[in-house]
Amino acid sequence: QQQVKQSPQSLIVQKGGISIINCAYENTAFDYFPWYQQFPGKGPALLIAIRPDVSEKKEGRFTISFNKSAKQFSLHIMDSQPGDSATYFCAANNQAGTALIFGKGTTLSVSS
Amino acid sequence: GAGVSQTPSNKVTEKGKYVELRCDPISGHTALYWYRQSLGQGPEFLIYFQGTGAADDSGLPNDRFFAVRPEGSVSTLKIQRTERGDSAVYLCASSSMTSTDTQYFGPGTRLTVL
Numbered sequence: 001q002q003q004v005k006q007s008p009q010s011l012i013v014q015k016g017g018i019s020i021i022n023c024a025y026e027n028t029a030f031d032y033f034p035w036y037q038q039f040p041g042k043g044p045a046l047l048i049a050i051r052p053d054v055s056e057k058k059e060g061r062f063t064i065s066f067n068k069s070a071k072q073f074s075l076h077i078m079d080s081q082p083g084d085s086a087t088y089f090c091a092a093n094n095q096a097g098t099a100l101i102f103g104k105g106t107t108l109s110v111s112s
Numbered sequence: 113g114a115g116v117s118q119t120p121s122n123k124v125t126e127k128g129k130y131v132e133l134r135c136d137p138i139s140g141h142t143a144l145y146w147y148r149q150s151l152g153q154g155p156e157f158l159i160y161f162q163g164t165g166a167a168d169d170s171g172l173p174n175d176r177f178f179a180v181r182p183e184g185s186v187s188t189l190k191i192q193r194t195e196r197g198d199s200a201v202y203l204c205a206s207s208s209m210t211s212t213d214t215q216y217f218g219p220g221t222r223l224t225v226l
Contacts, residue, residue, distance in 0.1 A: 006154075032213045034213070036217075041219070042219055042220075043116070043203055043205075043217035043219045043220050044155065046215070046216070049213070049214070089154045091154070094157070096168060097212070097213075098145075098167065098168050099157035099160055099168065099171065100145075100147075100155070100157065100215060102154030102155050102156070103154055104153055104154050105152070105153070
């Protein structure tokens with residue numbers, strides 16, 4: 001049973017465009033939703049995170065939109081750059097609030 | 113400052129052998145996590161330590177996998193009688209007591225079982 005579903009699996013965006021990655025979760029007990037960025041051969045790095053008491057959080061070019069009733073959240077990357085090309089993972093904490101449950105990832109390619 | 117470090121970065125072993133993977137968390141971080149990442153997948157939780165004790169080991173796939181953190185800092189993931197299906201990147205993460213949700217990951221150990 002996959003508790004965090006992520007789409008699309010891969011994404012190609014032109015430089016300067018907007019990249020949008022979506023995630024859906026099932027467990028209403030989740031209360032922390034981070035996005036991680038991973039480059040080949042590296043560990044995941046925290047990009048931005050949100051809690052369900054807000055509907056949107058913005059940090060620079062990265063924005064999380066959160067829809068609690070729909071149990072969905074998304075990452076928007078504005079003015080996408082070739083350096084943003086990486087794999088992005090959404091996640092949610094487990095019911096105990098300890099471990100993270102990750103989506104399967106989205107491979108983003110930003111073409112110049 | 114120093115992040116989470118993991119050694120070795122790569123480990124190649126033969127089926128049936130025993131391996132140990134080491135994680136050095138960020139100094140002062142009390143929580144430590146092990147995850148496993150298979151090719152093309154997201155990290156999957158294995159075990160969580162708070163201090164020296166394993167607070168949640170529900171992700172360990174079977175009794176061939178074991179982890180310790182004897183002094184509340186460095187942790188070792190131990191895999192006995194390795195199988196080809198154990199091949200993956202093993203990631204370690206740590207978090208502080210004041211911000212337990214924010215997990216910082218190491219670069220991982222790529223384990224290949226031949």
